[in-house]
Amino acid sequence: MAAMTMIQALNSALDTMMERDPKVLTFGEDVGYFGGVFKVTEHLQQKHGAKRCFDAPINECGIAAAAIGMAVYGLRPVIEIQFADYMYPAYDQLVSEAARIRYRSVNDYTVPLTVRMPYGGGIYGGQTHSQSPEALFTHVAGLKTVIPSTPYDAKGLLIAAIEDDDPVIFMEPKRVYNGPFDGRRDRPVQPWSKHPASDVPEGYYRIPLGKANVARAGQDVTVLAYGTMVHVALAAAEVSGLDAEIIDLRTLVPVDIEAITASVAKTGRCVIVHEATRTSGYGAELSALVQEHCFYHLEAPIQRVTGYDTPYPHALEWEYFPTPPRIVKAMRRVMEG
Amino acid sequence: MAAMTMIQALNSALDTMMERDPKVLTFGEDVGYFGGVFKVTEHLQQKHGAKRCFDAPINECGIAAAAIGMAVYGLRPVIEIQFADYMYPAYDQLVSEAARIRYRSVNDYTVPLTVRMPYGGGIYGGQTHSQSPEALFTHVAGLKTVIPSTPYDAKGLLIAAIEDDDPVIFMEPKRVYNGPFDGRRDRPVQPWSKHPASDVPEGYYRIPLGKANVARAGQDVTVLAYGTMVHVALAAAEVSGLDAEIIDLRTLVPVDIEAITASVAKTGRCVIVHEATRTSGYGAELSALVQEHCFYHLEAPIQRVTGYDTPYPHALEWEYFPTPPRIVKAMRRVMEG
């Protein structure tokens, strides 16, 4: 066990898997010698050789496509898209190819591919270093979408993603790479070392995909969140005076419907939180699922607290970012019914 | 007035606008001399000249980007993506560029662009000629998304889209290009000429974006639909024995929330129908909106009748296609509560 940041935990997951399985390799823009702009692949080239961890041309389509070809060959590539905002050139390859090759070839070919990408705002990244495009993946049959919220989960889920025989979109909440940021800009940022989930085993372990985690148990209201927003929701719960149950989804598709329904059946109230733009965000799907599965338990309309339907504004990002007060407001609204 | 198919109505809209405004031009794969694989641009090159209606290289990214450049210059380009399934290579240009240029330049530059694309299944087109990716556009702030269901609407909405100063995604339900197909494969397909909405003025008129149409007024249950599914929903209503109110949304973003809430407030029950895969489909957003706006009116869980979360299967497409019986079943379920 060692205290790790999320970056270190992700690095450790890659290192662990590259050691266990020669079929695992990783590449992407600046991931080789430099170790990635966020340092997630640091030292991997030096340790495992340039053929197993290398720089790629700035062509996300090519990165995805080459990885698909490798996966079809029988390797287990892990690619990095430098920012989720830059995944669009790769989108066709992920949606039309990776996601459908098993189905269209009736298992003749399969694509055990992991696509890592940092996502989310709160780092003054402006419109093209802040986006949360998870709903663009959850809509696609054949893809799994995973978002961890802690170092411990990040490592265990990344290992599970690499071992998964289907393509997995692995989105990393960059705002909490180095500490469990809770959305309160006025407070000093905590380092991960002060957080219990930074206690990460050195070696191999996995956290199953498709299983949510109850980040905080409670009776009054269910909050569904993932990634950075889990920490923001916890902070909101703390100040709300309400006994909120916070579900950290961890996997968005396939989602842990049992955990969700169990909680909402108990509380009768539900708040959904994400950073992505609201309209057709993943919160819409969660809202639809909750009302389909728990309609007769619901005491009040489900509330969505989300990024607004605008591009991510640079200087006004703290107005854009879903902060604890916004979540508390939604919790109160849902309590009032 | 003339009886037009939807293809003829779309052709007439383009012809009308090219006549009125020299800034309007159109291009795309095979749209020039040949007039498009579905004939929507037939004769336009012959009539308006090759510079105003021409073939493009098979590069959807380039088609979108060139059109953005033209729109920025001050033209009003209308581009055709041959099938919606092939829009993915253009997705970055549409999402990261067309949608955000006004915002990011504070109105310095604008993109009055119309992107036409046939979508939807039911023509044995297999996985890559059948998709309904509308939710991938509705999630994007800065884009409008329009889907007509009749020749009359198609022409009026396309003209409004071309005149709109923002980028508009204009999705054409190809299954009803030549007739109002209602999902009942066992019956002879009706030609548009038998349908009142094939009565289309020859000249200029527009249907405002953002306004839904009540395709059938009713008291028992609200059905939200668009494109081909409007006709399928009407057929379902006919056999259901229920007095369904069918709302043809016409514009998905910005959606006509007043029409929706007025209807659901009245019926207390809601069924949502689309062909796209279910998870994170536009139906999720509609479901979320309805429960947010009409929670205290709802008597039963909102039902979604959609394409399944699989690629579009070639031979089993009639199992995949949302047919009247599936909609009737959902209507009954929502009536039972």
Next chain:
Amino acid sequence: MSPRKPNALDLHIPAPRARPGDKPDFSGWTFPEPGDTPRPDVGAAAVELREYAYGLIRVLDMEGNALGPWSPHIEPETLRRGLKYMLLTRAFDDRMYRAQRQGKTSFYMQSFGEEAVSVAAALALNPDDMCFPSYRQQGILIARDYPLLTMMNQIYSNARDPMRGRQLPVMYSSKKDGFFTISGNLATQVPQAVGWAMASAYSGDLRIASTWLGEGSTAEGDFHAAMTFAAVYKAPVIVNIVNNQWAISSFQGIAGGENTTFAARGVGYGVPPLRVDGNDFLAVYAVTKWAAERARSNLGPTLIEHFTYRGGPHSTSDDPSRYRPADEARAWPLGDPIERLKRHLISLGEWSEDRHREAQDAALETVRTTGREAEKVGVLGAEGAHARESMFEDVYKEMPWHLRQQREEEGV
């Protein structure tokens, strides 16, 4: 718009020389004579190979003589196999095209006139080399002895369709035969082939990859991704551009053919570019062997432009008489690949008109018999060909809860 200014800019829209009603016109083109192009060393530096992008490698003259340094000196037995597979491919295409017309399937795409491009390549590659084809290289599958019956079963989406009715008729897949599952999205397979080749090199394997795309499809960004990655990592891959002059209704000028050759794209990346008469079986065979040897020697990728003509419609949904002269195919200056190989074999004394007629009849008979067999299994739309629940399978390795739930909604 304001009236035209002096010296004003003007927009160029490319147009083909001949449209319906016009006489086909290939007069602007000149080709090197068969045998005239030198054969560089397989290890030649890319910079020495640039000029090959602007010529045309030809071996067979129109009388059937094999000339010059590219002549591959293949065993007559191999040539006869090549001929047989081309005949089979043509007969197969013909029957399946008509089957679509008869409503037995939804869609079909022929490779009429381009048979040498696939069949010669298939014979020149090793059997375990991996192919990433477009939808017009059925000749590869046929030349690798994939069962015609299985192909037909897929085309009819019947109960024995190995793709379980999920794919369009012509989108085959066979891992066993090194044939990648065909995509409907143009050019996506090309950078995938590069990735596969990189994986083979990464693994210290001996197998190379080969991929095909139409000249129209070279415009896609995926082609650029493929060329960039192939060049950067010296991937052991052959990228084949099949320039059959048309992309549905768009002539090759719309893909950039007015300004240079498609082989020249390779020059842009420093990738050796070979331009070959695609209707010349021997030339296609020879350049494929050259490129394969280069790749297998860790010398990296080769780009081959196969200069040919799409003899038939784009697909059963197309009517080429609406956009090109009806007799353009017949006017194609580089002849028919089957006819030319036949003449060569006859000139070698290894074939005759009679044997050819027999071979043709045998191909037709094989296809006819197999067709009947396939039809007995069923054609498109036959009730119960596929269990409805099969629609929900194989989206993921294991079916997640939401697909199970959706399957239940279907009542299965």
Next chain:
Amino acid sequence: MSPRKPNALDLHIPAPRARPGDKPDFSGWTFPEPGDTPRPDVGAAAVELREYAYGLIRVLDMEGNALGPWSPHIEPETLRRGLKYMLLTRAFDDRMYRAQRQGKTSFYMQSFGEEAVSVAAALALNPDDMCFPSYRQQGILIARDYPLLTMMNQIYSNARDPMRGRQLPVMYSSKKDGFFTISGNLATQVPQAVGWAMASAYSGDLRIASTWLGEGSTAEGDFHAAMTFAAVYKAPVIVNIVNNQWAISSFQGIAGGENTTFAARGVGYGVPPLRVDGNDFLAVYAVTKWAAERARSNLGPTLIEHFTYRGGPHSTSDDPSRYRPADEARAWPLGDPIERLKRHLISLGEWSEDRHREAQDAALETVRTTGREAEKVGVLGAEGAHARESMFEDVYKEMPWHLRQQREEEGV
């Protein structure tokens, strides 16, 4: 993996010659001498221009003499303006870089060492020609006399930021100055520039477009789209590749520079390729004039590779000492663009060390004064710089109901 087979394939991963700790090594490169490259006619056929992709157009020698047919014979006054703008750009970059270090803004990107690429082009183009730059051509905006104060206001996202705090600091936009809104997504502007140029030609206008991207960004599919469309429609556009050797931490070999030049990409499309010493103000000016004249004569696009070196870090988020020798910039064999133009002006008798020092001080002073003024307006994070409701504006021309509702949720 199994043990290595004999003759097994192997994967090539490009690596630069020197890493931190190594001596910078540019020894492999040879360049033509200044003045040695002929200047072709502006109307020359593309096929005659291929070789320019492999040379390097140079005018200024290291002593400041202008040599050969590409020497543009510009008025000394223009040269002094060029020098002034380059000095301003460098002073501006320097101050803004430090401002970011002081926490006054979130992010900054210098163009240190590449100033000639933007400034010479800006002076060679017509003032109403349209520019589609990447994030490293601030020199264009400065050379078009866009107010430095406005640039700083944007960099500080203060109350006078014309982008209302929405954009990253360096992502300027000014339609009035023919400067397109910069995108964070690499290379997207390149095919847009082609579309703009097509629109200009469509409209019988006289204005051409010019666009810039880094050598790393040429790998993006958008570049291929741009080149294909530009070639097909003979768009009046200049595509400038700024090869500054690095793309963040990746050397140009990762973008394909090991196999051929970036100018050679043009050869692949039949687009005239010019390769120029990007640190040679006169050469950049001359090739831009040549390409602009060609475009304005309806002869279509030109691709220019500007061979230069990124003197600074990629951005304020970067630390180049982690991936390249710290003194590599100083070892760059083609010198510093400001220094070289200065020497030229002095050799002409049109400048002196004293005047240069004065000009340098004047630039610093302008930047300093303007900087103070901008800081007075405010720096990043100042309360109330932007009304919260402004976040919801301009997403669409008219605000739809759902944005109005969201604005209300914000309590504004």
